[in-house]
Every structure is written in C-alpha cells, then in structure tokens.
C-alpha cells in the first residue's frame with residue numbers, strides 16, 4: 001500500500017519542493033514548515049526489504065532524508081494531529097489528551113542524562129553528547145500499543161546502539177535500564193500513584209543493540225513534541241508501546257533483568273519482554289487485532305507477530321514466548 005505523507009498544517013503539496021530538513025543544533029526544522037512530500041512518497045511506494053540504511057546526504061547543514069527511510073511499513077501514515085494529540089504519557093495524566101494539554105510544562109532544555117553501571121564511561125551527559133545530530137535517519141515504524149491500537153509514525157533518530165556504544169559497556173552489561181525524567185511540579189500525573197515513578201523500562205542488551213531499535217529525537221520532520229517524549233525516547237517497534245520509554249533521563253548498564261514499571265504494577269498482565277504477539281491475549285482483552293488510530297472509528301487490522309518486524313525472531317530462538325511475555 002502506498003505511504004501517503006499528509007501535508008503539515010497550512011502547507012499544500014504545491015508549496016513543497018525541497019527535500020531538505022534543516023538542523024540547527026537540537027532544533028529540527030522542516031524547510032518552510034514542510035517535509036519531503038513528493039520525495040518520500042515515491043521512495044516509499046512499495047514494501048522495501050529492511051537493510052542497512054544509506055547515510056543521509058548532508059549539504060550546507062541540511063539533511064536529505066528522502067532515501068533513508070529504513071523500513072517501510074504497509075499502511076498509511078497516521079495523521080500528525082493524531083500522533084501528537086492521542087498519547088500515553090501517564091506522567092501528565094491517564095487521559096489520551098492529557099499529554100497534549102499538559103506536557104508543555106516539562107523543561108526539556110537544558111536536559112541531562114545520567115549514565116551509570118557496567119560501562120567504561122559513565123557520568124552526566126547532554127543530549128548532544130548522546131546523539132550524533134549529523135547521523136539522523138528517518139524511519140517509518142508502526143507503534144502497537146498494548147491497548148490494541150496502532151499508529152504509523154515517521155520517526156527521526158539514531159540507532160540506540162550508536163548511543164550505547166559511546167559508553168563502552170563491559171561484558172557484565174547484560175541488560176540496559178532506562179528511567180524517565182521525574183519532576184512532580186511539572187508532571188501533574190505523578191501526584192497520583194498510578195505507577196511507581198519514575199517510569200522505568202529495560203531491554204536485554206541484544207535487543208537494545210538491534211539495528212531496528214531507535215533513539216528518537218523527532219517525528220514528522222520536527223523536534224519531538226513534549227507529549228511524544230522530548231527530548232529523546234526509545235522506539236522499539238516489535239514490542240508493545242509501553243517499552244518505548246519517553247523523556248529519558250537515566251541509562252544504566254546492569255547485569256540482572258531490571259524492574260520495569262508496568263510489570264511491577266501488574267505482573268500477570270505485563271511482562272519484561274512484551275513482544276507484540278497476536279497469539280497471546282492480555283488477560284482482559286484479545287491482542288489478535290488492533291484499531292488504526294486516525295483512520296475512522298471502524299478501521300482495524302490484524303496484529304502481526306513482532307508487529308511485522310520478523311527480523312527480530314532470532315533474538316528469541318528457543319524461548320517460550322507464552323512464558324516470556
């Protein structure tokens with residue numbers, strides 16, 4: 001199916017000729033407020049095999065993402081307004097529109113990330129220390145929420161492996177744990193004990209280093225809106241959305257499987273792995289199909305194993321994924 005890239009507000013397709021995104025330190029600004037409509041549409045008109053992405057071409061400080069879409073997902077892109085208006089970010093409330101309404105209160109600049117544990121380099125780092133802004137890629141990934149809905153989003157980021165390698169993790173680092181920033185005055189949802197704050201997530205090291213795993217800093221050609229996890233968040237496309245932790249402020253290299261917020265709060269419902277699996281129902285609902293957000297009230301699709309990203313299957317060879325949910 002064709003990937004259609006909807007124009008951003010106030011921009012018609014005719015206005016859009018340049019295929020360039022201009023980067024200005026942490027600001028990702030699309031040229032003229034618009035994106036590579038024509039370029040990306042043709043680049044993504046067919047299902048393409050996953051592979052090593054071409055490096056974005058850089059000229060005069062501008063990046064051309066038109067040929068770098070790493071993995072083309074079938075289905076239309078979710079409209080920008082749904083991507084940024086229908087969110088889970090419980091630190092700002094449990095309603096889907098709470099993050100869009102309240103996340104602006106979060107200070108994202110300056111931002112510091114504590115890196116600790118089994119690595120040769122540890123300490124406190126800025127976003128620029130972690131992410132090479134000259135190596136950004138655009139990747140169109142489907143994000144499948146455990147609540148049985150999904151969105152297809154053009155993310156901008158770098159492979160998480162390129163972030164983690166900077167710290168030279170040692171052989172004792174078998175897992176990597178992440179924490180979200182916590183500021184109770186900026187995050188009104190954290191006044192309630194919905195989860196054990198700060199929000200915590202984790203990956204096995206091989207999952208973290210897998211080339212599909214992204215550290216995202218933008219979407220739709222823009223810097224990440226706060227409600228989507230500014231200034232940087234994970235996107236782990238073969239796992240339920242809650243593994244894709246937002247607004248990361250701590251990264252720890254650890255030897256044991258780390259505690260994760262959803263598993264802690266309801267271990268029978270949410271496991272550490274949380275791979276998208278249509279064959280294993282959530283105790284309270286089926287995972288066999290999903291609602292397509294932004295495509296009308298009745299739009300649904302069948303859920304695919306690993307959310308369709310089959311290339312990760314070998315990570316779980318020999319594991320019982322009903323046990324290790």
Ligand SMILES: Nc1nc2c(c(=O)[nH]1)N[C@H]1C(S)=C(S)[C@@H](COP(=O)(O)O)O[C@H]1N2
Pocket residue numbers: 083086087088089090091143144145146151180199227228229240241242243244245246247
């Ligand atoms: N810190 C934090 N990260 C989070 C969440 C959250 O509540 N807090 N929700 C998760 C869930 S359940 C989903 S489905 C995705 C939603 O990402 P999106 O709002 O950018 O689509 O973020 C995940 N990351």
Ligand SMILES: [Mo]
Pocket residue numbers: 088144145146147240241242
């Ligand atoms: Mo979710």
